[in-house]
Amino acid sequence: MSGEWTRRELLKTAAKTAAVASSGPLLGCGTVPPAGVEPLATDAAALGPIDYARARAVPTVCFGCTTHCGVVGWVQDGRVRKLEGNPLDPNTQGGICGKANGLISATDSPERIVYPLRRSGPRGSGQWERASWDEALDDIAARLRALREAGTPEQFVFHYGRDKTKGFTKRFTDAFGTPHRLNRRSICSSNRRVPLMSFYGREFEWESQDFERTRMILNFGANPMEAHQGGLFTVKRIMDARVDGGAHMVSFEVRPSATASVSDEYFAIRPGTDGAVALAMGHVIVRDGLHDRAFWERWVNVPFDEIEAHLASHTPEWAAGLSGVPAADIERLARRFAEAAPACTTLSNRGSAKHYNGVQADRAIRLLDVLVGNVGRPGGFCLSSLRMWKERYGQWGLPRIVQPDPAPAGPRPWKPGTREFALLPEDVQQRVAAFPEAWQDQYFGELATPSEYPLSWLFYKMRVGQLVYPYIREGRQKVGAYFSFTLGASFGYPEANVAREVLLDESLIPFHVAIDISYGEQAALADYILPDATALERWDAHSTNNYGLRPYTAIRQPLVAPRGEARPVQIILRDLARRIGGGMERHFDFEDLEDYYREWYREVPMEWEELKRRGIWTDPARPLDHELYEREIPAEELAGAEVDPETGRIEVVSKGRRRTIGVERDGKALRGFPTPSGLIQVRDELFPQAAALTGLSLDDVNAQPLPSWGPVPDHEGLPDDRFVLTTFKWNVHTQGRSMSWKHQAEIVHTNPVFMNAGTAARLGIRDGDEVELTVERPSHMAEKEGETVGTFTQRVRLLEGLHEKVVCVSHHMGHWEQGSVARADAARPSPARVGFGSDPASKDPDFDEPVWWSEARGGPGNGRALNDALPINPTPLVGGQSWFDNVVSIRKLG
Amino acid sequence: MEDVPWERRRAPRQIQDPAMLVDLRRCIGCHACSVACKVEHGVPLGEFRMRVRWMERPDDGRMAFLPVFDGESCDYGRDRARFGLEPACVNACPTRALDLIEAKGAPAEAKPLERPGSTRADVLYLAHEPWQETKLNAGAALHPEDEDILYEQGPR
Structure with a gap:
């Protein structure tokens, strides 16, 4: 049968579903069309107004960025037509931003990846062919199984940019036995955490x-x-x-x-x-x-x-x-x-x-x-x-949200004497051998727990993402298979060219699988691309801190079936685990994802159907989270506890270790703060200790036990002809990923060099002039004096309100992949359109001709890529990328 | 079963003499309104029924934000009003800077822009500053390629 017929049938089915819904109250949960359906027409203008009497409203959790707001999606005829804020979300209070509706662009894009793809030319050549799921998963599982059977599971590296499966991908890497579930926290927020x-x-x-x-x-x-x-x-x-x-x-x-x-x-x-x-x-x-x-x-x-x-x-x-x-x-x-x-x-x-x-x-x-x-x-x-994930939060009288059993044990630390430790470079071995035992218990090699940046992993494993590729290139870790999951390192990391060079080198990365929604710069360097479901097509658990000061949880649930053959990442990993076998499959013993999430939420005191209907659970009767540290510890938790008479610290011994559970004040056992002292640690000896063990000078600002200030090394005495280049996010964008969302890219699509008007006048630069910025490598990272990283050329836009020593460029723009909207170029169809984009059903007139801001139509274009020119620059000890330290010189062109 | 806001059946919304009240003290320039408008109504690229203009303050170089509405294509959400729903832009605003009201109930200090063509005449602004108007290119305020104010951040 032709695709046309299939679509017509589906529309009839959708109409019937809608008819049922409209005959009774609008239910917050409804029938989702079966997986594997052909893509629907995406011509929004031709659909007519939303019929709110028959559209289904389904609450879910947005994934337009990492904030994760409660939203309500209006679904009509098998399409998500609109996202609005969920008024029951105590965090957003019903608000929504300019990014959220981009999820519809992502879901309906005619350029989305909807079939497994296998490269049919050299890596990076952009030549692809469709593969069946069975072919792709069998092949990938065989590669992974070989690593496990060789006793080297750590050679499997799973690197994500956006995960938010709240531990599902960790289940996979733990079951596999690798510590290498890497993230991008250092790119983002480790310095403030x-x-x-x-x-x-x-x-x-x-x-x-x-x-x-x-x-x-x-x-x-x-x-x-x-x-x-x-x-x-x-x-x-x-x-x-x-x-x-x-x-x-x-x-x-x-x-x-x-x-x-x-x-x-x-x-x-x-x-x-x-x-x-x-x-x-x-x-x-x-x-x-x-x-x-x-x-x-x-x-x-x-x-x-x-x-x-x-x-x-x-x-x-x-x-x-x-x-x-x-x-x-x-x-x-x-x-x-x-x-x-x-x-x-x-x-x-x-x-x-x-x-x-x-x-x-x-x-x-x-x-x-x-x-x-x-x-x-x-x-x-x-x-x-109080995020309701960990055992310990049970003490606050909250339901826990924990994945169904059996949980995998995960890998063991790479302590001296282990096989993995012996494979480390000698200088790393020496450094780790000098660490306290409690640190060694958390050490898992240089990609997961870089020894020069112990504060990136001593609290929890935040990693130092920007060092992953240089470390692989240096040989600090051998890689057998590398997964990129919703990761844009090849575009968005500092010195993104290093990521690309490593990913193109098959001696360093012998096998690369990308799991993603859209065909970006990272997927372009893969051997296989597996199409993930979008946030509007999948399940996820969610809980975060609430500015309304009451714990809550939300669920993400599918509003529509995945387009084409796309599958939720959880199903992809389940099916890989089953194929790899060797005991992994025990941890993925479920057929239906909804059953899995129902079990995951088993302790939440709300009927599952009601939770789906509301999208949110919270307890409005709970007192606000003011002064949690003054709350008393219930007597049953104090069994066997000891009080230090000098400080009032209350400790228990569990699993052979002393742990502080609170502080005694005025004869009462109080919660205090969950720190080693039970108090606010304005003084923290961890900083000088970490400095001493990693060779950082004890005079360095980062080594100080009390909050301190010291200059950014290269900013001291900054000459008149040097400036500081900073970057920023626009309100409609979320890193580079949103550049393929048409409504967001329409609002902001290019990235001039913002410059203070007085500074520009002094340099003889006028608004609209083209300039070249040359970025210097930070002196403490440079091998020789005056080393530069790269240059960036773009037009100037003057701003009176900018600091006079700052030039400022947004970093989202200048894609060379990520689809025709992100590239502002409809002439080169996305390679991901293999067998899909040519389908007349995946039709969006906005994609028929170049977007109005394209250079082809006399517009400013899609901006220029900045990140290759920004140096890899981890903050000492913590490893957070020092994005805003870049020293640049400016040259007027033309 | 406890009420859920989006399941409520509402009577059609009837406003005799509508006015859009824009509280500029609350607008954060986030574009939630204009994106919601475009998605709701399937507005093609290159067209806007309403949008938010960013402009540079003449005094200290900071940004000011001004939502503007087209007199022809924007009908203040007539389709949604049939279902008792507020306009898409009003619904989307995370800070409640927008509200569709009866014109006669507007606060006395809410004023329309003086220059015709920059926005609809029945858009009433709270805390509007006169300089903002002079930065609007009359008749082209809605046009995406109107570069006379800081918005697309492209070359002028």
Whole structure:
């Protein structure tokens, strides 16, 4: 039968389903068309208005970025027509952003990968042929099985950019026996997570400021109004607090971001000096006696005198000289912050943290909250990251969300004496052998746990993603098979060309499988491409910190069947595990994914069908997560506990190890903070300890036990002809991935060099001129003096509000793959259209001719790729990419 | 069974003399409104019924955001009103900067733009600053290639 017939039948089926739905109340869950159907026409204009009387509304969780907002999808005739916010989501409160509906573009794109593809020419040649699922999975499983049977499972490397299966892919790598489930946390947020985990404990790796009740916000380089990372959870709360509550918001930023623009005050701060301003504010607060001494003495691990002495030299004048923020403003804002306490809070993110000194900068910023005692208090810096995943959270009286048994044991640490340890380079062996045993228990080789960056894995395994390819090239880890799962390293990592060179080298990467939705630069370098389902076609578990201060969980559920032969990643991994065998299959003993997720949510006290209908579970009767540290520990948890008479620390011994479970105060056993001391660790010896064990100078800013500031090495005495290049996200984009979403790319599609107008005038550069930026390699990473990484050429756009020493470029643009919209070039059809795009049914008139912004139609084009020119630059010890330290020279062209 | 908002059956929404109230104190320039409009109505690339203009403040170089609406193609969500639903743009706004109201109920301080053609005449702005209007290219405010204000970030 022809495809045409199949589609007509499907439409009839869909119409019948809709008719049933319209005869009764609209149900939040309905029949999903069977998998494997032909793609539907994608001509939105021809579909007519959405018929809300017969469309099905299905709540799910967005995956337009990593924020994961509750949304409701309207489904009509087998298509998702629209996504709206889910008003039951306590985090978003029903909001949605400009990215979310891009998921429909991703799902319906005529250029999507919908069949397994196998390369039919040399790797990277762009020549593909369709494979059946059986052929593809049999072949891939045979390659993986051989690694296991040879006793070298660690040679399987699974690297993801976006996972959010909440542990399902870990189940696969654990069952396989490899520690190499790599991520991109260092690209993103490890520098801002480590300070939080050091201060407050592993469970509080992300904060939940009580913006609804706050009176003052000090923002150091966070951009929640535009960028993701929880942004949408906060925008309504912040804007309500400002407009209705009169809260005062101050932003320190290098450029006039949307967040800086809606703030009451904006200071264009010199990059890498946020920590200095924070320390100076701390100085003012202590000097003027505006701190909360009672809070400090009850909950901080350092005597107050010690911090007072530490802050004494950090005067506003000192910070003003470094940052350009006037001393009088530092004084004024510090006092205003303290006076608003406890209804005041800091906010920070990449602007402060993605620097050589960024970990310490965020520690300095966190110190301000502790000084004024706003931690956990109404309107203050709250901690509500009770994510309901781990056993331990059961102690908070919450249902746990744990994957069905049996869980695989996972690989063993690579301690001295093991086979894996013996394979390590000698200098690495020496370094690891000197680590404390507790560290060695968490060491799994250089890709998973790079020994020079122990703070990237001692809290939990955040990895240092940008070092994966250089390390493979250096031979620190032999690779037998490499999977890229929704990963864009070949486009988006710093020195992305290194990723491409390694992926093209079959002696380094003998076998490469990409699991993805769209054909991007990473998939282009694969041997097989396996088509994943989109977020609108699959199941996932979800739970995160809630700015509404009550734990909650949401489910992602399929709204429509996967297009073509696409399959959810969980099914792909299940079927691979079954083929690999050797015991792996025991952990993937399910047929239907919905059954698996129902079991996963078995402890959530809501009927499964009701959970699907609402999309959200929370307990509105639960008290808000204020002052969790003051909650008492129930007597049954105190059995066998010992109290240290000097500090009040309450400890238990389990599995041979002492563990702090709380702190005794006023004769009561209190939860305290989940840190080794049970207190807020303003002083943390882990930093100098890690420095000593990795050869970092103890004088380095990163080695300091108290929150400190030191210069970004190459920013000191920056000459007049050198500038700092920073990057940023647009509010409609989520890294490079969203450039293939037509509505988002239509709004922002190119990336000029933003430059301060006064600076440009001084350099004789006018708006629209083309310039060349030459990026220098950071001196501490360079092999020779004056080494450069690459150049970037683009037109200039002048901005009055940008810092005079900063040039700023967004990093999403300039794709050479990722489809015709991302490339603004319809002339070269995506290779992924093999057997699909030629189907007349996958039709979208927006794809018929070049988009209006293409150069072919006289537009500005799709921008230029920046990331090859940005140096790999991990922050010492933690490994977070120092994205905003780049020193550049500027040359006017033409 | 407990009520779920999207399952509610609503009476058609009837507004006699509609006005779009835009609270510029709340707008964060996120484009949720214009994307929702385009997806809801299948608006092709190159056309907008409403959109958000970003523009540079003359005083301190920061950004200001101004949602504008087309007088012809934008009908304030007539299709959705039949089902008792607010316009797609209003529904999408995460900060409640937009609301479709009866014109006679508008706050006294809410004002339309003075220059015709920049947006619909019945769009009323709260906290609008006069300089914003001078940056709008009359008649072309909705046009995607209108480069007279900071928006597409392409060359002028």
